[in-house]
Amino acid sequence: xCDHCGCDQNDHFHVHPGPGAGAGHAHHHHDPVHSHHEHAHxxxxxxxxxxxxxxxxxxxxxxxxxxxPILAANQREAERNREAFQARGxxxxxxVSSPGSGKTTLLRATLERLQARVGCAVxxxxxxxxxxAEALRPSGxxxxxxxxxxxxxxxxxxxxxxxxxxxxxxxxxxxxxNVGNLVCPASFDLGEAHRIVLLATTEGENKPLKYPxxxxxxxxxxxxxxxxxxxAGFQLEQARHAIAQVAPQAEIFELSSRTGAGLxxxxxxxxxxxxxxxx
Amino acid sequence: MHEVAISEALLEQLASLVExxxxxxxxxxxxxxxxxxGVVPEALEFAFSAMSPGTPAAGxxxxxxxxxxxxxxxxxxxxxxxxxxxxxxxCGGPLQLVRAGRELFVSGVEPMDP
Numbered sequence: 016x017c018d019h020c021g022c023d024q025n026d027h028f029h030v031h032p033g034p035g036a037g038a039g040h041a042h043h044h045h046d047p048v049h050s051h052h053e054h055a056h057x058x059x060x061x062x063x064x065x066x067x068x069x070x071x072x073x074x075x076x077x078x079x080x081x082x083x084p085i086l087a088a089n090q091r092e093a094e095r096n097r098e099a100f101q102a103r104g105x106x107x108x109x110x111v112s113s114p115g116s117g118k119t120t121l122l123r124a125t126l127e128r129l130q131a132r133v134g135c136a137v138x139x140x141x142x143x144x145x146x147x148a149e150a151l152r153p154s155g156x157x158x159x160x161x162x163x164x165x166x167x168x169x170x171x172x173x174x175x176x177x178x179x180x181x182x183x184x185x186x187x188x189x190x191x192x193n194v195g196n197l198v199c200p201a202s203f204d205l206g207e208a209h210r211i212v213l214l215a216t217t218e219g220e221n222k223p224l225k226y227p228x229x230x231x232x233x234x235x236x237x238x239x240x241x242x243x244x245x246x247a248g249f250q251l252e253q254a255r256h257a258i259a260q261v262a263p264q265a266e267i268f269e270l271s272s273r274t275g276a277g278l279x280x281x282x283x284x285x286x287x288x289x290x291x292x293x294x
Numbered sequence: 295m296h297e298v299a300i301s302e303a304l305l306e307q308l309a310s311l312v313e314x315x316x317x318x319x320x321x322x323x324x325x326x327x328x329x330x331x332g333v334v335p336e337a338l339e340f341a342f343s344a345m346s347p348g349t350p351a352a353g354x355x356x357x358x359x360x361x362x363x364x365x366x367x368x369x370x371x372x373x374x375x376x377x378x379x380x381x382x383x384x385c386g387g388p389l390q391l392v393r394a395g396r397e398l399f400v401s402g403v404e405p406m407d408p
Contacts, residue, residue, distance in 0.1 A: 084399045085304045085325070168296050199296035201332035202398070223379045228332040231391060260380050260390045 067142070089203055092171035096206025100189065106292045107189040109205050111229055112213035113222070114195030117239040117272055119147045121213065121281075122190055124272040126154035128282050133289065134185040138177045138194040140169040147192065157181050168199035171206055187289060201228035208292065209234035212265075214258075216240045216249035223257040230258065233285065235266045243269040297333060299396070301341035304306035305349050307400060312350040317405040320354040323401035328395030329378055363394025373388065 029070055046266045100107045101222050110118050119139070126135055135156045139147045139212055140163055148160035159177040161169060174191060181189075191207060193200045217240055223230040230236065236258050244251060251269065264285065270277030299367050308320060329335050335358045346352050362374045367382040380389045 072345060083307055084397070085300055085307060086398060087307075088303065116318055166299070168299075170299070198332060201330075202296055202300065202396075227378050227391060228330040228396070231394070256388075257380075258386060 026231060027125070029114065037093045037138075040084065041105060048286050057145045086202065089171050092175060093204035093206040096168065096171055096175055098207075099175075099178070100206060100208070101111045103183075103190050106209075106288055107191060107205070107207040108288075109191045109193060109207035109210045111197070111198075111200045111210060112195060112215070112239075113178055113197050113218060116195070116213045116215040116218065118192045118195070119150055119211055120272040121237065123245045124153065124191060124275065124278055125190075125282065125285070126151065126156050128278065129188070130156050130284065133285075136186045136188075137183060137190045137192060138169075138174060138181075140173070142194065143164075143272050163194060167196050168203050169193050169205060170203045176207045188285065194240070197222065197226040197229050201226075209288070213237045213255055213274050214254065214261075216244045216247045220250050220254040221256075223256055223261040225262045228266070230261045233262050233265045235268060236262065237281065238267065238269045240271060240273075241269050241276060243273050295337060295341075297337040297341045298343040298345070301334060301338060301345050303347060304342065304400070305351055308351045308403065309349055311400075311403060312405070315405070316321060318350065319406040320351045320403055321406050322329070322355045322357060323351060323400065323405040324357045325361060326359045326397055326399055326401040328361050329376070330394045330396045330398040331398040332396070359399060361395050365389040366392050377400060379405075 055072055082234070104239075110122070122137060124136075129135055135154075137156055137158045138161060139151065139158065140161045140167065141147055142163055144162070145160045148158045150269075151158045161173050161177050161182050163169065163173070169191065176245075178189070191205055193205075210233045212230055212235075214236060216238060223236070227241050232248070238251070238254060241251075243249070255267055258265055266275060268281045268284065270281055304323075304325065308323060312318070312320060318377050322373045325338075327335065338358065339356055342351075346354065360376050363378065365375055365379070365382075366374045367373060367385065367387055369387050371383055372386045373382070373384070373389070374393065375383075378391070378394070380391070381387070382389050
C-alpha cells in the first residue's frame with residue numbers, strides 16, 4: 016500500500032522536493048490528474064502555478080510532498096491496533112454486511128462450535144441497544160458492545176477502546192461485528208487482519224456489483240441464509256459470478272447458521288487463518 | 295453518510311495547514327478520491343458546504359478529482375474507467391474489477407493570501 020496516501024497503489028503520488036532540494040521533481044500519475052490546467056513549477060519550492068483553460072493563473076501550494084490522507088488519524092490508530100493484535104497473537108476479523116444479513120447469528124453459531132477450543136472475543140457495533148451483545152454472551156466468549164449513537168460505522172479508535180476492556184490473555188480470534196451498513200464501513204480500516212463480507216440470500220445476487228468498495232479486497236464472502244435460497248429465488252451461481260467480478264480473490268462460503276449447513280467449511284477456514292497467523 | 299466524518303477530518307487538516315503556513319483563508323481545495331474510496335462526491339460536497347462556515351475553508355471551492363480504476367473485459371481487454379461499472383461500455387459484456395484505489399487525500403490548496 017502506498018505510504019503517502021494510504022491507497023492500494025504505489026505509483027501515482029507527487030514527489031516535490033522541499034526548498035533548497037535542487038531543481039526539478041518527479042510526478043507519478045496514473046493519469047494526467049491536472050489535465051484541466053497546465054503546471055509550471057518553481058525549482059526550489061513546492062509551490063506552483065496553475066494556468067486554467069481561461070488563461071487565469073493561480074498559485075497554490077501542493078501539499079503532495081507530504082500528502083496527508085484525510086483519514087490519517089484513523090489510519091494511524093488502525094496501524095496501532097494491527098500491531099497490538101499481532102503482538103498479542105490475535106487474528107482480528109472485520110465482519111461487515113447490510114443490516115439483517117445474519118452477522119450475529121453466524122457469530123453465535125461460530126462461537127458454539129469454536130469457543131471450547133479457541134479463545135474468541137467479540138466487539139459488536141450498533142447505533143443503539145445491547146441486544147447483539149446479549150445474544151452472544153451465552154457463548155461464554157467475552158463480548159463488548161459499542162453503541163455508536165448516530166455514527167454509521169466503527170472506526171479504529173472505537174475498536175481500540177473496546178479491545179482495552181477485553182481480557183489481556185487467551186484471545187486468539189477477535190470478531191469485530193461492524194455496524195450493519197455496506198457503504199460507510201468500507202472507508203474505515205480498523206486494524207483487522209481480514210475483512211469478511213456477509214451476503215444473505217434474501218438480499219439479491221447483485222449486492223457485490225452495487226457496493227464494490229466493501230466487497231473489493233474482502234478475504235472471504237459468506238453467503239448466509241442458504242436455507243432460504245429457494246423461497247427467496249436466490250441464484251447462487253449468479254452471486255458467485257458477481258463476487259468474482261468485484262473480489263476475485265475472495266473465498267466464498269455458503270451456509271445457514273440456523274440449520275448448520277455449510278458451517279464446517281467456515282470453521283475450517285477460521286482454523287486455517289489461525290494457522291496462517293502463527294501459533 | 296460517513297462523509298460527515300470525512301468532512302470533519304478534512305476541515306481539521308485544512309485548519310492545521312492554514313495555521314502552519316500563516317495563511318488566513320482558503321480559496322480552493324483539491325481532494326483526490328480513489329474509485330473505491332467509498333465516498334459519494336455529492337455527499338462530501340454537501341457535508342463540506344454545511345460544515346465549513348466558521349473555519350478557514352469557509353466559502354472555499356472544493357474540487358474533487360476521481361482517480362480512475364482498471365477493469366478487464368474478456369473480449370475488449372483492460373479498460374480504464376472513472377466510474378465503477380461492471381458492464382463493458384464497448385461490447386456490453388461483463389467486466390471484472392482489476393484494481394482501483396481507495397485513496398482519499400488533499401492534493402492541493404490555494405490560499406486567499408498572495
